[in-house]
Structure formats: C-alpha cells, structure tokens
Amino acid sequence: MSTVESLEALKKKHSYKITVIIIFGLAAIAAFLISSSIGALKISIADVLRAIFIEKEGLNRNIIWKIRVPRTLVAGAVGICLSLSGGILQGVMRNPLASPNIIGVSSGAGLAATITLVLLPSYDYLLTPAAFIGAFSTTLIIYFLSWKDGIKPLRMVLSGIAISSFIGAIINTILIFFPDRVQNTLGFTVGSLAARTWSHFNLLWPYALIGFIFTMIMSRKLNILMLGDEIARSLGLKIERTRMILIICASLLAASAVSIVGMLGFVGLIVPHIARIIIGSDYRYLFPASALLGASIIMICDTIARTIVEPIELPVGIIMAGIGAPFFLYLLRGGFKKNAKNK
Amino acid sequence: MLKINKLSMGYEGKRILDNISFEIEKNKITTIIGPNGCGKSTILKALSKAKKPELGEILLESKNIYKVNEKTLAKIMSILPQSPKVPDDFSARDLVGYGRYPYMNWMGRLTKKDYKIIDWAIRETKIESLQHRQVSTLSGGERQRAWIAMALAQQPKLLLLDEPTTYLDICHQFEVLELVDRLNKEMDMTVVMVLHDLNQAARYSDKIIVVKDEKIYKEGRPEEIINEELLEEVFNIKVKIFNDEDNKCPYFLPIKNKEGGISNNEKKSFEKCS
Numbered sequence: 001m002s003t004v005e006s007l008e009a010l011k012k013k014h015s016y017k018i019t020v021i022i023i024f025g026l027a028a029i030a031a032f033l034i035s036s037s038i039g040a041l042k043i044s045i046a047d048v049l050r051a052i053f054i055e056k057e058g059l060n061r062n063i064i065w066k067i068r069v070p071r072t073l074v075a076g077a078v079g080i081c082l083s084l085s086g087g088i089l090q091g092v093m094r095n096p097l098a099s100p101n102i103i104g105v106s107s108g109a110g111l112a113a114t115i116t117l118v119l120l121p122s123y124d125y126l127l128t129p130a131a132f133i134g135a136f137s138t139t140l141i142i143y144f145l146s147w148k149d150g151i152k153p154l155r156m157v158l159s160g161i162a163i164s165s166f167i168g169a170i171i172n173t174i175l176i177f178f179p180d181r182v183q184n185t186l187g188f189t190v191g192s193l194a195a196r197t198w199s200h201f202n203l204l205w206p207y208a209l210i211g212f213i214f215t216m217i218m219s220r221k222l223n224i225l226m227l228g229d230e231i232a233r234s235l236g237l238k239i240e241r242t243r244m245i246l247i248i249c250a251s252l253l254a255a256s257a258v259s260i261v262g263m264l265g266f267v268g269l270i271v272p273h274i275a276r277i278i279i280g281s282d283y284r285y286l287f288p289a290s291a292l293l294g295a296s297i298i299m300i301c302d303t304i305a306r307t308i309v310e311p312i313e314l315p316v317g318i319i320m321a322g323i324g325a326p327f328f329l330y331l332l333r334g335g336f337k338k339n340a341k342n343k
Numbered sequence: 344m345l346k347i348n349k350l351s352m353g354y355e356g357k358r359i360l361d362n363i364s365f366e367i368e369k370n371k372i373t374t375i376i377g378p379n380g381c382g383k384s385t386i387l388k389a390l391s392k393a394k395k396p397e398l399g400e401i402l403l404e405s406k407n408i409y410k411v412n413e414k415t416l417a418k419i420m421s422i423l424p425q426s427p428k429v430p431d432d433f434s435a436r437d438l439v440g441y442g443r444y445p446y447m448n449w450m451g452r453l454t455k456k457d458y459k460i461i462d463w464a465i466r467e468t469k470i471e472s473l474q475h476r477q478v479s480t481l482s483g484g485e486r487q488r489a490w491i492a493m494a495l496a497q498q499p500k501l502l503l504l505d506e507p508t509t510y511l512d513i514c515h516q517f518e519v520l521e522l523v524d525r526l527n528k529e530m531d532m533t534v535v536m537v538l539h540d541l542n543q544a545a546r547y548s549d550k551i552i553v554v555k556d557e558k559i560y561k562e563g564r565p566e567e568i569i570n571e572e573l574l575e576e577v578f579n580i581k582v583k584i585f586n587d588e589d590n591k592c593p594y595f596l597p598i599k600n601k602e603g604g605i606s607n608n609e610k611k612s613f614e615k616c617s
Contacts, residue, residue, distance in 0.1 A: 009475055010436070220451045224444055230424035233392060235497070236417025236445040281430040282437070 017285040020278060024292035028076065031299040035072045036064055038303050040310065066197070074196040074260060075302045075316070076295035077208045079267060081257035083294025084215050084287060086268025087275075088250040091222045091283065092243055093156055099269035100135075100254035103160040106265070107167040108138025109251075109258035114171050118178045128207060131259035135251040138163060143247065191264025191317030193302045200260050207256030212291065214249050219283040222246060226281065264317045266324025267294055273327075344369040344501060344533050345390070350399035352385055359385045361557035362399070367501075372527050372534040374544040377554035378578055383537045386554070387505050390535070391422040403501075417445035421494035422503040426510065429478045435489040436474040439464050442496025464495035468522060484515025491522060502526065504536040508543065516540070520547050541578075542594045545569050546587065553577055569593045 036048045043051070043060055051064035082100060089098040089105070100106045112134025116126055142163055146156040221242045224232045232239050257264065275290040298316065301323070305316040345367035352360045359382040367373050375383045388394040390401060392408060401408045408416060421442075429438060442464065443457045453461075465474050468488040473481060478489055487507060494502055504523065508516040524547055526532040538544045544551055545565040553560040553568065555577050561568050574582045574595065582595040 217449075220444075220447075224441055226428075226430050227438075227441065228424065228428045230391060230393060230422065231427050231493075233413075234417060234420075234422040234494075235441060236414035238413055280432040282433070 017279055017282075017289075021285065021288050021292065024289055024296070028292045028296045028299070031296040031303075032072055032076065035075070035299045035303040036068045038307055039063070039068060070198045070201050071193055071196045071302070072299055073201050074204060075193050075298045077201065077204045078193075078257045078261050078264065079271070079294035079296070079298030080291040081204075081208050081211060081253040082264065082267040082298075083271040083275075083290040084211060085250040085253040085257070087272035087283070087287060087290045088215065088218075088222070088246050088253075089268070090272055091226060092246050092250070094226070095154075095157060096273065097157050097269070098160075099266075100250070100258075101164070101263065101265045101268060102157060104138045104142050104163040104167065105135045105251055105254040106258050106263045106268075107164045107171070109135035109255040110263045111138075111167045111171050112255075113259050114174050118174060125203070128203060128256050128259045132207075132252055132255035135255035135258070136248060138167065139247055139251050190315045191262045191320065192315035193261055193305070194313055194315070196260065204256055204260050207252060211249055211253040211256070214245075215253075215287050216284075218242070218246055218249065219287050222283045226283075262315075262317070264298075264320060266320050266327075267298060270324050270327045271297060344404060345535070346402040346405070347386075347390075348400045348402060350386075350389060350396050350401070352382075352389060352394065352396050358557055360389075360554075363554075363557075363559050364399075365552055365559055365562060367533065367535055368550065369533055370527070370531045371549040372523070372536070372547055373550045373552060374548040375535070375537050375552045375554060376539075376541060376544050377560070381554045382557060383554055384505060387422070387503060387535075387537055390420075390503055391424075414445040417497060417499075419499055420501040420503065421497045421499040423490050423494055423505065423507065425505045427490055431477060431479045433478055434475050435470055435478055435481065435485075435492070436461070436465065438478055438489055439474070439492045439496050442493040445497060460498065461496055464492040467495060467526075468492040482515070483511045484518055487511065487515070487519050488522065491519070491526075495526070499532070501533045501535070504534065506537050506539060508538065508540065516543070523547065541569070541574070545594060546590050546592045565592050569595065 033045050033048055036052075037043050037045050041063060043064065047060055048064055051058075051060040052069065055061040085105065086099040089100065089103055090096055092098075093103070109131035112130040112132075113127055116123070116130040120126060142156060142160050145159040145163075148155075221237060224235055224237050225239070225242060225246075227235075229239055232242075254268070271294040272286070272290045275286055275293050279285050279289045298320070301319045302316040305314045305319045308314065308319075347363065347365050347367075350360055350363050351358070363386075375386060377383050385394065389396050390408075395409070403411065403416070403419065408420075439461050440453060440457075443453060443460065446457065447453075465471055468491050470485065470488050470492055473485055473489070478486060481489060491507075502523075507519050507523065511519065520543060523534055523536070527534050536544075536548075548565055550562065551565050551568055552562045553573065560577055561573060570584060570593075571582060574580055580597050581599075583598050584593050584595045586592075587594050
C-alpha cells in the first residue's frame with residue numbers, strides 16, 4: 001500500500017473521530033439548553049436563549065441566569081471533571097473498574113471536605129484545596145498499599161474499596177456528631193446539585209480547566225503507558241513520573257468536583273467506558289469525547305433529578321446511580337470483556 | 344557497543360546474577376541462553392532499566408545507561424518484551440507510529456519525515472497489507488512483526504528481544520528470526536536476544552552467552568561452544584552434535600540415555616530425594 005493511500009485511511013479515521021467529538025459537543029449544548037428550559041416553570045428554548053443573551057432583567061432572566069444556568073454549568077463542569085478523572089485512572093491502573101469512587105479518591109476528598117466544613121466553616125475557598133489534598137493523599141496511600149513489583153490492578157481495586165469504606169465510616173461519624181455544620185448531608189454523600197450558583201461555578205472552573213489542559217497534554221503519554229511498562233520505557237517515557245503526574249491530575253479533577261457537589265458516583269466509571277466503545281481507546285480523542293459526554297450526562301441527569309417527582313428534588317447522585325448501577329452490572333456480566341480486554 | 348561490568352542482582356535477598364561481566368559487540372547478533380531461572384531475563388531487565396542492578400554498571404558506548412536521558416537512550420536502543428500488550432482497537436500502523444515517540448517534540452505531531460520512517464518500517468517487516476488491521480486480530484507471527492516494526496521506527500542501533508519466538512509456530516518462528524537476521528545483515532543492527540531453542544541460537548547468532556548458576560558459564564561463537572559437554576553440564580541432556588553444512592553452524596539432537604532415559608545428574612537428584 002502506498003503512502004498516499006495509507007494517509008487517506010488515516011485521515012478518514014481521524015475525521016470520523018472528530019465528527020463524533022463534534023456530535024458530543026452539540027449534545028452537550030442541547031443538554032444545556034434543555035436543562036435550562038425545563039423546571040417548575042417551563043420556558044421555551046427560544047426564551048432561554050433570549051434570557052441568556054438579550055434580556056437584562058425580568059422573570060425569565062432571573063430564573064434562567066440566576067438559578068438554572070449556573071446550576072447547569074456546575075453540572076457540566078462536574079461531569080467533565082469526573083469523566084476525565086475516571087478515564088485517567090482506568091488508563092494509569094490499566095483497570096476497567098478504576099474510577100474516582102472505587103479507587104478511593106472521592107472518599108478522600110469527601111473526608112477532607114467534611115473536616116474543613118466542620119472545623120473551618122467560614123473559609124469556603126479552602127474547600128477545594130483541602131479536598132484535593134484529601135484526594136491525593138488517599139490515592140497515594142492506595143497506590144503504595146498495592147505496590148509490589150509494580151501495580152497489581154486487582155490489589156489496587158481491593159485496597160481502594162477497603163480504604164473507601166474505612167473513610168466512609170469516618171465521614172459518617174463526623175456527620176453524626178456535627179449534623180448542623182454540614183448542610184444537606186444526604187446530598188453530600190450521594191452528590192447533589194441543589195442550590196448551586198455562580199459562586200460554586202467560579203470555585204470549580206479554574207480547577208477543571210487546569211485539569212483539562214493537563215490531561216490533553218498528557219494524552220499521548222497515557223497512550224504509550226497503555227502499551228505496558230516495558231514498551232513505554234523502551235520508547236523513552238519516564239514511567240513513574242508520568243504516572244505520578246497523571247494521578248495528581250485525576251485527584252485534582254475528582255477533588256474539585258467532590259468539593260462542590262459531594263461524592264457523586266458512577267460518572268467517572270461509566271462515561272469513559274461508553275466513550276471508549278464509540279471512539280476507541282486513543283486518549284487524544286477519548287479525553288475530549290468523555291469530557292463532553294460526561295457533561296451532557298450530568299446535565300440531563302440533574303434535569304431528571306429536579307423534575308421527576310416535582311416538587312421534591314432528588315439528589316442527582318440517586319439518578320446517576322439508578323442509571324450507573326445497571327450499566328456497571330452489564331460491564332461485570334462480560335460487556336467489558338469485549339471493550340477492555342487488554343487493560 | 345554495550346559493556347556489562349561486574350553486574351550483581353537479585354530478588355528479595357536471593358542472588359540471581361553474581362558479578363557477571365560481558366560485552367556486546369557492534370553489528371553482531373548475540374544470544375543469551377541458559378536453563379529456566381538462570382537469570383537470562385534478569386539480564387534483559389537490567390539492560391532495559393526495568394530493574395536496577397545492585398552492583399555494577401551497564402555502559403552503552405561507554406556511558407552508563409542510568410545516566411543517559413530516556414529519549415536519547417530510546418533513539419539508540421529498543422527493547423521488545425515477551426508478550427507486550429496493546430489496547431484492542433490500536434491498528435498495526437498506530438503501533439508503529441508510537442515508535443516515533445522519542446523523536447517528537449512536546450506538541451507530539453508526526454512530521455512528513457516520521458511518516459516516511461513509519462512506511463519504511465512497515466515495508467521492511469512486510470506488514471503493508473496488515474497495517475490498518477487491529478493488532479489484536481493479527482496472528483502471533485504478524486503481531487511480532489508489527490512490534491518489530493515499531494522498534495524499527497525508533498531507528499535504534501541496538502535491538503533487544505526477549506524470547507521473540509515464544510508462542511509462535513515453527514513457520515512464524517523462522518520468519519521472525521529471518522527478519523532479525525536481515526536487520527542485522529542489511530542495516531547493521533546490533534541484536535541481543537534471549538532464546539530457548541538452542542538450535543536456533545546456534546544458527547542465527549554470531550556469539551552465544553551461556554548463563555548458569557548466577558554466572559556466565561561460557562561465551563563464544565556457536566561452533567566453539569555448542570558441544571556435548573556443555574549441553575550435558577548446563578541443560579542436563581545428552582545430545583549428538585551434527586554440522587549443518589548449508590548454514591555453517593552446529594546443531595544437535597537429544598539422544599536417549601543408556602541407563603533408562605535420564606541423565607546422570609538427574610539420577611543423582613532422584614537419589615537425593617528418595
């Protein structure tokens with residue numbers, strides 16, 4: 001086969017993947033508009049657009065701009081953070097079951113966030129850094145607990161589960177002793193987007209953006225890590241350093257999400273899997289695809305969560321788990337044999 | 344080209360290699376042989392920096408490999424492990440493309456020159472017709488050629504292969520070894536392999552290094568060292584040596600021991616047990 005021909009085949013593959021990413025992008029925009037339009041007061045999408053871009057005051061403007069848009073943006077950003085975090089962890093651990101929750105990153109962030117809320121309730125801005133330190137140190141503990149001549153995926157998942165439930169016990173104890181210090185405890189432990197506003201979004205997006213940029217820069221290195229340690233080393237990759245940077249990235253992303261919405265599960269597990277089935281395991285495409293898909297899924301799930309049993313609002317984590325758990329079971333039943341064999 | 348100097352290594356206190364030294368000559372095929380657990384793979388692990396030696400040093404063109412920049416080293420030396428893994432949906436061509444990683448800048452874009460080298464590596468290993476197939480769908484021999492193509496895309500001067508013929512049928516074993524031979528003869532590639540099949544080692548190597556009991560037992564050209572005593576001493580088998588006139592190398596066939604099929608050494612160990 002000539003160079004021209006093979007270059008064409010390559011371009012075709014590339015443009016297919018770019019098309020998928022664009023479709024996911026459009027889906028995210030659609031999810032954003034739908035989520036903004038549905039609620040206690042139904043507002044048409046045309047009115048939503050008018051309220052965002054044209055109107056400066058009025059009822060629609062107040063509802064859309066002050067309540068629904070920030071909440072939806074927080075949902076989207078959280079979706080991006082958790083999906084990327086899960087994608088990174090699945091790659092670094094070479095384990096299809098890795099996700100911020102199962103590996104214990106989320107619970108570590110949750111513990112640190114809970115302690116901050118109880119001890120320093122007035123220092124909002126400390127929440128994300130504290131959650132980050134919690135997430136990162138938990139990851140390190142689990143990483144070193146499972147280290148014996150390299151990382152054994154099963155050992156990593158098992159120690160993650162053990163550490164997670166241990167930390168979960170501590171969090172629950174704290175919550176029992178200081179129920180008044182942590183508002184909406186249920187929302188925090190399952191993940192909730194209720195009453196999230198611009199201040200939450202402003203706290204979240206810088207971390208999400210830095211994490212996203214880093215992730216994109218590291219995507220090729222993660223691809224090479226997927227070829228196994230020996231090959232990666234032979235290709236001149238600094239393995240331990242790359243792994244460490246990626247884990248820091250994953251912790252940062254998970255921590256920023258957890259500090260804002262609590263321990264929202266399943267997103268980090270299932271979104272990278274769905275994206276991988278559609279777009280393949282090349283992380284240069286997989287990361288943007290998972291980010292957009294994750295954002296869409298959380299925005300839609302939150303819309304369902306706040307409208308399904310009106311006027312009661314369910315935490316988004318309940319809807320997410322409702323969809324996530326069956327999917328997880330499908331993966332366990334052999335769905336992931338096809339898609340994630342070599343991890 | 345590569346000099347191993349007083350190397351000692353072990354696992355959890357147990358010595359695997361004890362103060363061994365040898366040299367890999369430029370543009371030659373060197374094969375390391377020895378019984379299971381003798382430390383062959385450990386030598387390759389040390390050479391590939393997968394396991395740091397406890398004592399001693401490894402010099403690549405008189406520079407300690409642990410002090411050379413990773414990417415610089417990757418442009419000189421490429422290592423293929425025994426059964427490397429690859430995500431299911433990577434095509435053979437994707438894989439070969441990763442061989443260009445040490446040459447990429449931080450943007451990670453492939454240049455025209457990179458594409459030319461990828462095409463060249465694909466041609467040399469004769470995987471043109473397979474290049475767009477997923478590596479996971481290739482047969483063992485095809486897959487091994489794809490991996491060698493990736494190593495070639497690194498444009499190394501030194502190629503390290505850990506049992507490149509394991510799990511392959513005889514035809515594919517032959518194919519891979521012929522390819523290695525051609526890379527050596529036509530591109531002056533220096534090759535170091537670990538092989539299990541001693542006849543293949545004798546046929547394709549310029550030099551054989553025999554490892555036994557934590558030490559280098561013997562090293563030299565195949566016709567110098569492949570003989571009845573060595574095989575009895577190191578591998579515990581009685582053999583008859585023949586000469587392959589066409590390929591100008593020795594080969595052997597195992598023969599039945601007169602005292603019932605087991606060698607004297609084994610008999611001794613049986614007696615110890617009972």
